[in-house]
Amino acid sequence: VVVSPGAVHVPGWLGLPRQRELVGRCREWVRSPAGMRKHRTPTGGRMSVAMASLGWFWEPYSYSRTLPDGTPVPPFPPELGELARAGVAAAYGHAPEPESPGYDVALVNFYDAEARMGMHQDREERADAPVVSLSVGDTCVFRFGNTETRGRPYTDVELRSGDLFVFGGPSRMAYHGVPRTRPGSADPDCGLASGRLNVTIRATGFG
């Protein structure tokens, strides 16, 4: 389903076995030192979504090669690069452009029942490769906006367990957020007892 030019939603792309596998792999990847962190924002707040970074460390609003204590960031799992390329192919009908930089960072986001993500743009990456998003667990309301303002016009889309969403081209710089999840809505066989897992795979272009 094309939500906007370059923004393609593929419901149920990951079947239950691959959802469980992704949850299991994320549990391994986010063991320390990667950790799940609720980052502080520059304005003194704290994000309600817990995050871990693989490949490059993201915190509001930049990427670093190391964690804040100087230890190396856990490596970017090559299998996520393959999953991202397969996701782009499934959404667009063709593989990523060969000249576009390779996928090198994944952000693992966990939403408990209260977590939300405010409207924002993802502009810390230098590359314009499409962002690949995978969701497992509780359904959420995903708000897809415009490139000019945090406000209207926007479109609300329900993202369910197993859904793939690819954001490229003119959609890459659109404001977006998660105003709520639907606690308890997940398939009991998805691998998560509660909450919502979202993995976004990106190319930083930093080399």
Ligand code: MD3
């Ligand atoms: C559109 N995550 O990690 S995924 C994020 O469900 C983020 O956890 C949300 O926004 C989540 O930055 C939304 C969909 C998504 C991810 C990255 C995008 C949409 C995007 C980058 C550019 C445009």
Ligand code: FE
């Ligand atoms: Fe985002």
